[in-house]
Amino acid sequence: MHSNGTEQNKLGLVDVLSAKLRQAINSRITDARASEVYEIRPREDGEGFNLISGQFPRGPIWYAGPDAVRNAIAYAKYHSWSSSRRPVIRVFDDSNARIEAH
Numbered sequence: 001m002h003s004n005g006t007e008q009n010k011l012g013l014v015d016v017l018s019a020k021l022r023q024a025i026n027s028r029i030t031d032a033r034a035s036e037v038y039e040i041r042p043r044e045d046g047e048g049f050n051l052i053s054g055q056f057p058r059g060p061i062w063y064a065g066p067d068a069v070r071n072a073i074a075y076a077k078y079h080s081w082s083s084s085r086r087p088v089i090r091v092f093d094d095s096n097a098r099i100e101a102h
Contacts, residue, residue, distance in 0.1 A: 035086045038076040040069055042094050051076060073102060 039052040040063075048064030051072040063072045073089055080087035089102035 035088050036076075036080045037088045038072075038080075038090070040072045040076075040089070040091045041096075042092070055079070077102075 036053060036055055041050050041052060042048075043050055043062065048062055049068045049072055050060035050062060052060045053076070061072070061075070063069070065071075069091060073091075076087050076089050087102070090098050091100040091102075093099050
């Protein structure tokens with residue numbers, strides 16, 4: 001009996017496996033797109049930090065004080081947990097270089 005792999009294809013095993021792989025890849029891509037992106041940047045006037053997201057209809061949220069960055073990160077995490085999405089949080093310094101990511 002000569003086998004070139006067509007017996008597996010007749011049973012549909014190859015099609016089932018490839019469909020499962022496609023579904024797993026598509027779900028990972030969808031999860032990456034569905035995540036919320038937050039940026040924490042220093043304000044131009046030097047008075048604290050802005051928490052920026054496309055989810056905020058009225059613009060960025062201003063944080064000031066010694067714990068401004070920590071409070072902004074906590075809010076972004078809490079806000080994304082309440083909407084059951086995984087957040088991407090990026091923290092930038094004065095020169096627009098990313099210094100931290102969550």
